[in-house]
Amino acid sequence: MPFLNRRRFVSIVGRRSSLPDGLWMKCPGCKQAVYRAEVEQNQQVCPRCAYHHRIGAMARIAILVDEGSFEERHQEVQTLDPLEFKVGEATYLEKVEKAKSNAQLSEALVVGYARIEESRTVLGVMDPFFMMASMGSAVGERFCRAARDAITERLPLVVIAASGGARMQEGILSLMQMAKTAEAVRRLNEAAIPYITVLTDPTTGGVYASFAALGDITLAEPGALIGFAGPRLIEGALKVKLPEGFQTAEYQYNNGFIDQIVKRSELRPTLGKLLRYLRPQ
């Protein structure tokens, strides 16, 4: 699908979200019953308390880019099963196929060219519903190819990150993607290509420990879970009590890891402004 228009994207928005089925839903933020359609029309953000629900990659692209401007690339980079991994009867590749048909995506990271408020950019968007946006070899390779496109075309790179961590079905190959993507970011730096990341709920594990945290500018959505290992694991390993709100976007912002927290409705104008300032020479 080389060119996708917004109408097609919007038709996906309702289906590709973390909203439960039914006309009414209980908001995890304000615990109130809210009208589902109202949340959907509000870019999957609660109209009462601004709780940001997770959204799929295509729905995200629909609200972010200029209409019809997204041109997907590198779809040919697909997941393989080098370890012939199996849990019970299901093979890894069967799980991937299921994720593909559920998400209507070919991997957890979609990359391509797009325009945001008329600025052309290379864009990568992760889908939190595709095997928890875990990073395997295909995700790592797509990121590196997007970075290479940005260098070749002298365009900025914008990545909307989300991840539950490493794709453990690929073992060490999955972990090696951290070094590989970090090296791609080094090449972006060397070529003086602006690299902007937006951390969304949840950005954790190997993705956070590599390319998601290496942006020249790091933005985050309100309330997003951001961190490396889960709080229970850290408390268990270090025998310490972690502070309140640990690993939220707000906590990370207060401690200097994030440049700005941006509401979903403000993301497009904010990125548009940054891309106008940061046009590569």
Ligand SMILES: [Zn+2]
């Ligand atoms: Zn709410």
